[in-house]
Amino acid sequence: xxxxxxxxxxxxxxxxxxxxxxxxxxxxxxxxxxxxxxxxxxxxxxxxxxxxxxxxxxxxxxxxxxxxxxxxxxxxxxxxxxxxxxxxxxxxxxxxxxxxxxxxxxxxxxxx
Amino acid sequence: xxxxxxxxxxxxxxxxxxxxxxxxxxxxxxxxxxxxxxxxxxxxxxxxxxxxxxxxxxxxxxxxxxxxxxxxxxxxxxxxxxxxxxxxxxxxxxxxxxxxxxxxxxxxxxxxx
Numbered sequence: 695x696x697x698x699x700x701x702x703x704x705x706x707x708x709x710x711x712x713x714x715x716x717x718x719x720x721x722x723x724x725x726x727x728x729x730x731x732x733x734x735x736x737x738x739x740x741x742x743x744x745x746x747x748x749x750x751x752x753x754x755x756x757x758x759x760x761x762x763x764x765x766x767x768x769x770x771x772x773x774x775x776x777x778x779x780x781x782x783x784x785x786x787x788x789x790x791x792x793x794x795x796x797x798x799x800x801x802x803x804x805x806x
Numbered sequence: 807x808x809x810x811x812x813x814x815x816x817x818x819x820x821x822x823x824x825x826x827x828x829x830x831x832x833x834x835x836x837x838x839x840x841x842x843x844x845x846x847x848x849x850x851x852x853x854x855x856x857x858x859x860x861x862x863x864x865x866x867x868x869x870x871x872x873x874x875x876x877x878x879x880x881x882x883x884x885x886x887x888x889x890x891x892x893x894x895x896x897x898x899x900x901x902x903x904x905x906x907x908x909x910x911x912x913x914x915x916x917x918x919x
Contacts, residue, residue: 697848736810736897736910737849782848792837793862794908796848 698783698797706803713770715781715800723785726759726766727794731780740781741768770802778804808832810911812898818917819888827883827914831900838881839908840873841897849897855881888918 699718707713717726725744729737741752743759743766750757754771766783783797811830819825831838837856841849842865851865857878866873870889875881885892895915901908 697850734912736899736912738910739908784848792839792854793851793865794839794841794849796841796850799846799848 696795698785698795700781700783700797700800702800703798704801704803706805707773709773709775709804709806711773713773713777713802714767715769716765716767717783717785717797718765719785719795720764721787722763723787723795724763725786726757727784727786728755728757728766728768729782729784729796731782731799733779737782773802773804775804778802810898810900810909812896812911812914814914815912816915816917818919821889821918822887823918824884824886825888825916827885827896827916829881829883829898829900829911831879831881831898832902832909835900835902835909836878837901837908838875839899839901840881840883841899842867843895843897843913845894852883852896885916888916890918892916893918 727742728740731737741750741757746763747761748759756769758767780799780801782799784794813828839854840852843849853863853873854861855875858875870886872884895913897913899908899910
């Protein structure tokens with residue numbers, strides 16, 4: 695099935711660094727979501743974006759809904775060890791169509 | 807419990823065996839979703855229920871896959887005659903209204919040998 699393209703695929707950073715990742719699609723989405731998944735767990739919702747151009751923050755996390763409706767970005771500032779995990783974007787195409795399309799994931803590793 | 811509960815957490819099946827995976831959603835949640843997550847991939851949509859009605863089953867990969875939610879609460883995903891390519895983590899999620907507020911369970915890891 696279709697999956698959104700996420701980049702980078704993996705990141706190796708030092709604690710305290712800022713992180714940026716993005717997600718692109720060939721088609722338009724009306725809602726963009728960012729999830730974090732830890733090993734052996736289900737995805738946990740971090741941020742939801744409902745409007746093109748919207749910029750939303752959740753603590754050290756900031757996400758933006760691209761104006762073309764075909765992309766979204768997630769930034770993490772001042773990374774800490776518990777930020778380690780896999781980050782997924784997900785898009786919802788149409789209201790009333792509840793099928794989420796997920797990205798391929800960005801694996802974040804913090805180097806001691 | 808407070809969250810979405812899935813059982814079993816792990817299942818090993820011999821090829822050709824039938825399996826049933828259970829999902830207990832958050833109490834009162836109307837919507838329930840099943841996703842399949844292959845190793846190293848993002849979750850892929852399988853099917854969606856609103857109460858007991860299955861509104862979208864377009865993601866089910868074959869007619870060997872069947873899902874039900876007869877009383878609008880607990881749901882079961884059944885896979886008949888399992889194949890090796892069915893090996894994956896099966897995630898269940900529930901929400902009170904829209905998918906954007908869905909909470910995921912820990913998943914069931916199915917390994918077909």
